[in-house]
Amino acid sequence: MIPAKFDYIKASSISEAVNLLDKHGYDAKILSGGQSLLPAMKLRLNRPEIVIDIHGIPGMDTIEETGDEVIIGANCTHTQILNSEVVYKNLNIMHQAVQTLGDVQVRNRGTIGGSLAHADPSADYPAVVLACEANIEVEGKNGKRSIAATEFFEGIFTTALEDDEIITAVRFPKIAHGTYLKFYQSASRFAVVGVAVVHEGSGVKVGITGVADTPYRATEVEKAYNGNSDAAEHAVDGVEVMSDHFADSEYRAHLAKVMVKRALEA
Amino acid sequence: MNVTITVNGKTYTHDIEPRISLVQYLRETLDLTGTHIGCDTSGCGACTVSVNGEAVKSCTMLAVQADGCEVTTIEGMAQNGEMHPIQAAFKEKHGLQCGFCTPGMVMVAADILKNHPNPSEEEIRHGLKGNFCRCTGYHNIVKSIQLAAETLNE
Amino acid sequence: MGNFIGKAVKRREDARFLKGAGTYTDDIKLPKMTQSAFVRSPYAHAKILSIDITEAEKADGVVAIFTGKDPCGDYGVPCGWQVDFKNGETMREPKHPLLAKDKVKHLGEAVAIVIAETLEQARDAAELVEVDYEELPAVTNPLKAMEKDAPLVHDEWEDNAAFDWCIGNDRAEVEAALEKAHHVTVMEYRNQRLAPNAMEPRSYIADYDVNGDRYTLYTSTQNPHLIRLLLCAFALGIPEHKVRIVSRDVGGGFGSKIYHYTEEALLTWASKEIGRPVKWTSDRSEAFLTDAHGRDHVVKSKMGFDKDGKIVAHLTDEYCGMGAYLSTFAPAVPTYLHGTLFQGVYTTPLIHLNVTAPFTHTVPVDAYRGAGRPEATYLLERIISKGAQEMGMDPVEIRLKNFIPPFDGVEQEGYQTQVALQYDSGNYERALKKALDKLGYEDFRKEQKKAREEGRLLGVGISTYIEGCGIAPSAVVGALGARAGLYEVGQVRVQPTGKVSVFTGSHSHGQGHETVFAQFVADKLGIDMADVEIEHGDTDQVAFGMGTYGSRSLSVGGSAIIKSIDKILEKGAKIAAHKLEAAEDDLEYANGKWTVKGTEKSVSFGDVALTAYVPHNYPEGLEPGLDFSSFYDPGNFTYPFGTHIAVVEVDKDTGKVELQRFVAVDDVGNIMNPMIVDGQIHGGVAQGVGQALLEEVVYDEGGQMITGSYMDYAMPRADDLPMIETDNTVTPCPHNPLGVKGAGEAGAIGSTPAVVNAVVDALAHLGVTDIQMPLKPQTVWKAMQN
Structure with a gap:
């Protein structure tokens, strides 16, 4: 080929x-x-x-820790993120997500910026950046701007990036308590369902990938959560659930609830 | 366009089309046919080589992206005619049958062992996720990598 | 026992593979070689209205473009096995053209070949070939293909049947026994279509030499001589003595590289047309669309039991998809390689199998690891376990009740089945008991009970399989429709210095023949393994051969070599007797020398070899040289058997199956190299587990394939499998000189039903009695909901 x-x-x-x-x-x-x-x-x-x-552009492949943030350069490979002490300590949910992503060789080459810009509806990072409320830093002919993760994903392989914009970094708040869980598609090893849960005070923020054509925040789960994982029942409320030969929409919806529940309990 | 790549310690400069993948360059231009092509979706790992010390799928990397890089292929693993301990372990533990996936397995094993000098069975199996073998059921590949870890730690 | 037989000798072929120095076909470059790319049908069924190559011909580097309208369109590849209809009508054998001319009949069927200087140019130009199609309705399911209004794959016949066939006892008698049975267990399912997926994609280079009028075809095949025969005598009509087939290192086959493919013949033809070598290597995407698939049986089965759980009768009807054309061995797979195994290891007194084999708008189906036997074993081992479950019996107990008692084929006669075959030797209970011990069956049942109380779903599945290998003898298979013999050829050439070159018609594509064959040759000759070289895979080097498939290499190919060794030793004894001035009868041969019994007087194998080639002091009337070739045509199949046990845990929330343990106790007869036998079992089990849990080729209703890459076709990866716990019992084959039965397919045959039985066992208390393969999480979860 x-x-x-x-x-x-x-x-x-x-x-x-x-x-x-x-x-x-x-x-x-x-x-x-x-x-x-x-x-x-x-x-x-x-x-x-x-x-x-854009590989090798100076300054795009560093992982930095500032006061309450972790900034991951867009060209950082998944392996870099996996091996980063800063990420492990301050953004462990990303560490968990990278472990499930692709394989050794793909992690050695693939980058966070590339994955986010590609916006595969079954990729792992989208769930995490949504739950973390990360900001996608981009630069275009009109200069730099920051796009909230919640505004970034617009559909299958479609993002809020303008044609002239590239992702330069992803800014994460430090996350003390977060969980990423993934149910694998048995061939591609992408997510049939990927769930990121970030605990904040008594509340949670829940990002879900693999379930709909656009990764989403499970806001109904977040609203219903009161320390009780039964809130997972709302995992696909208002969502048009995808269907394929590994998981039809009925099963995928069920799986979303199971995985959200498990992530809430983790 | 012109690329300069160091492969197995030897530096080459060639004028190549940008669309040529690293594996095609290795196989067609350098005649290093030990690296194999088993699929076209980055799924099988037969084409795994080391680029700057990291295992990559050379079918999913353009040769132009390897400009200035140090590449090691299966042909560069043996030194002075002596098989690398990973290669020797594959022979000892019958970690190969038809041999087609083997170069990729050896190359990814090197990456696994670099990051996990004392790997658990689970870490090995996790590390092999990107490589298909249709002959061995992975059983003896796992054993081979366990043995290689022992040898390398001696 | 010698120095090498039975030992885990390390493989001699490994060094080249481990150093990246193997020679697979795609590694070969010939001077002036061209590259090629195919234009393939995007439809399952369509009329070709026109093909426009004008733009493509103008593209950079294009050497030639051929379509079905060129002379190559008149050639086709043959089928190698004929199974006629029950009513006597001849098997319907459509032409399988090298390039489709008027119609395409499966997705991926080739309509044009573009030959160019480089691969990039060939691919680019192939995109410029414009084909105008009129899409037609398609049928992909074998059952639907036999419905009244099903679209016809071949218009020349009134329905889609290629043939139908039956075996066993009189159907009415079987039906009557089922009527009277205490309990009847019913199963309806599809043994799903699989893509073999040898890791090396198919690759061919054809090279026509105009000066010598000779053709060389480098091909990734499992049987070079058979390809030569089919290519010359049937596909192209070219003289066999002018054709050389070379198949060196082949990256796995599993059946998919047995067949003579259209691309092999087309490239051979095209090389002569353009006067240059032509190469084609399949992409994985092309492989999914064009490599022969396996399985695809739609099954309806009934098994009747008496009140004690003894089987009284078994009746099965199957629809077995052939694909759009008849591949080389396709008709044999659901018939002679399948129905003949319906006895299993049980004393079932009445058996009837009826097979209808329809064409469908899909790529041809043919033998894939096990070929017909996994399908038979899956049915038998599932239905007997299902019967036990329905009758409240333990799956071990029901098997023990029904086993054929032990027989060695020497003291006790072979076991005559109801389905034509006579088993060679077997001890089924011994293998089962060994496997149960290895697993700790009683303890597991306790653990399972405890787990259930905790809400965890553990299950154990048993499969006590038998299979038939080394299909033979030729006269019998000929009567059954084979268009080839099924013997093997083994030549042993002792060189003047006593070094030995062995030429075998068997073909190694992972099996390790270079090691295993050298082990027994060295032992039988009493020499060192280093003095033995095994040659294979080149028709100019090896006299003839039938290749490697059906676990036949050692039992058939090995036996042919043994025959030649016997001849070598017989002639050697004459030379030795002459040199020792003794009578032949007074000599004994051991450790590489002939000794006059009771004396120290001896002559070495090397001395005798040299004398044979420098015959100065030589027996009168004896020909010089020490070089024999033999054909071995076995008297019967061999029948490996064994017990496989799987332990699984099912995630009750998601339906995901985790294979926790797999125990395989296989009886493959005598074992030449336990390391290699274990390796064969490991790999076979992985493929069998793959079928049970993961693998499935899915065509949609319109004939598009939705599992055409590794993104959608799931195969076992390292983290899908546990370590495989292997062991053996040894019941020698009584009718071949090595006493071997074959190990290549056992793993794939025994394992699939063991895994499915385990999953059903895990869910049995929920009322689940059957689940359709592959046991995807979704499928299992849905079964649990009903």
Whole structure:
């Protein structure tokens, strides 16, 4: 399997990448780790004319701890996040999520920015950034802006990113108590259901991936939660549940409730 | 475009099309056919090589992305004709049958053992998740990696 | 016992594989070699209205483009087995064209080949070939294919049946016994379609040499000589002595590389057309669409029991999908490789199986690890356990009641089944008891009871399987429809220095023949293994052969080599007697030398070899040389058997099955190399577990495949499986010289029903008696809800 022809440009700075994106628009794709983009290009499901490689742009692959935040550069690989002490201590829910993500080789190449921008409805990170209320830092021709995770995912493979914008970092609040649980699709090992629960005071914030065509906050669960995991019954309230040959909507909805309950109890 | 890649200690410069994957470059340009292609969705791991010390699926990396990188393939594992302890362990424990997935298994085993010098069976199985073997049922691959860990820790 | 037989000798082939120095077909590059890409049908069934290659022909690097309208469109690949209808009508055998001309009949069927200088160019140009289709209705389910208004796969016949067939006792007699039975257990299910998924995708290079008018085909096949025969005599009509087939290292087969594929013939034809070598290597995506699949039986079965749980009769009707065309061995799989195993290890007095084999708009189905026998075993081992469950009996107890008593095939005669075969030797109870001990069955039942009280769902499943390997003899299989013999060829060439080259028609694609064959050759000749080399996989080197499948290599291929060794030793004795000036009868052969009995006088194997080639002082009238070739045609199948036990825990909330333990006690006859036998069992079990829990090719109603990549086709990964606890009993095969039965398929045959029985056992108290494979979490959870 070989991608259709394209031109490859290695960007040396964020502004160069942004300018290239602006210039080429729909014809261009950003390449970071390539773990989602390259398989799609090989199957010729995706055929950009220009591939802009942002790997190696200085400052995009660091994990920083500030007072009450953890900032993960968009080019950080999953392995970097997995091995980060800062993440382990201050954002353990991300550590848990990365453990379930892909495999050794995919984690070594794939990046958090790439995964979020790709917005696969069964990817793991979306549930976590939603529950954590992280902010997606982006830069475009009009400068930098911060997009709340809750505003970021708009549909299957669709995000709030403008055509000329790239993700530069993800800003997480430190999370003292959080859990990520995943029920694997047995072939792809993506999430049939992935649930992130963040405890805050007596309340919870619940992010769910894999269930709907867009990852979502289970607000009805959050409202109903009163220290009682039965709130999980509301996991798919108001949600159109996806269906495929691994999990039809009835089973997937059931599974969402089970996994939310378990995550609430963890 | 021009890329310079160091493979198994030797540095090469070639003018290649950007769409050529690292595995194609290794197999077609460098004739290093020990790295295999078993699928097209990054699912089987047969193409696993080490790039800058980390296991990657060379079918899901463009050769141009490897510009300036140090790549080790299965051909670079044996030193002075002596098999690497991981290779030797695979032979000792019958961790291979048809041999097709084997290079990828050895290369990912190196990554597993780098991060888990004393791996549990669970850690090994977790680490092998990205590699299919259709012959061994993984039983003897797990045993091989356990033995390799012992040898490397000696 | 010698120095090597029975020992866990490490494999000699490993060094090259471990160093990345194997030679798989795609690793080969020939001078002036071209690359190719196929244009394949995106529909399951469609009329080809037009094919426009004008743009593609103009693309960079294109050498040639061929479609079904070119002469290659007139050629087709043959089927190697003929099963006629019960009423005498000849099997319906549609032409299986190298490229579709007017209609495509399954998703992925090739309509054009694009040959270019590079692979990138071939792929790019293939995209530019414009095919105009008119989509037609399709049918993918074998049962639906036989419905009245089903779309026809081949218009030349009035329905989709390729043939029908039955075996066993008179149907009316079986039905009458079922009427009278104390209890009748019924099962209806689909033994789902599987994709074999050898890790090496198929790969071919055809190279026509115009000067010598010779063809060479490098191919990833399990049986090079058979490919040559089919290619020459049936597909292309080219002279066999001008064709060389080379199949060196092959990355797994599991049946899928037995068959003669259209691409092999097409590339061979095309190489002559363009006068250059042509390569094609399948993508995994193409492999899902074009490699022969396995299984796909729709089953309706009834088993009758008396009040003690003894089986009184068994009646089964099956619809077995053939796919769109008849692949090489396809008709044999649901018939002679399937119905003949319906006796199982039980004394069932009345058996009847009826098979209808329809065409469907899907890729052809053929043998996949076990080929017909896993399907038979799954049915028998599930239905007897289901019977036990329904009658409130223990699955062990019901098996013990029904077992065929032990027989060794020497003192006691072989066991004559109701379904044509006579078993060679067996001791089914011994294997079961050993497996139960290994598991700790009684303790498990206690643990299970306790777990249930805690709300945990533990289950144990037992399968006491038997299978038939080394299908033979040729005269019998010929009468049953095989269009080839099923012997094997083994040549032993003692070189002048006493080194031994063995040429075998068996083919190793993971089995370790280079090691195992050398083990017994060295022992039988009393020499070192290092002095023995095993050659295979090249028709110019090996005289003839039938290849490797059906666990036949050691029992059939090994026996052919033994025959040649016997001839070597017989001739060697003549030379030795001459050298020692003794009578042949006074010599004995041991440890690589002939000794005059009762004396120290001896001559070594090496000396005799040298004398055979430098025959200065030589027996009168004896030909020089020490080189024999033998054909071995076995007297019967061999019948490995054993007991597999699975222990599972089912997550009561999600239906997810965790395989916690797997015990396999297999009796494969004598064991040449226990390390390799264990390895075969491990791999077979993994594939059998794969069928039980994960694997399934799904076509939608329109014939699109929704499991066409590793993102959707689930196969066992390392974390899906536990360590596999293996052991053996040894009941030698009485009719081959090594006493071996075969180990390649046992794991895949025994394991699947063990796992499903375990899951059903875990849920038995909830009233669950059956679940459709694969036991996906969703399927299990839904079964628990009903």
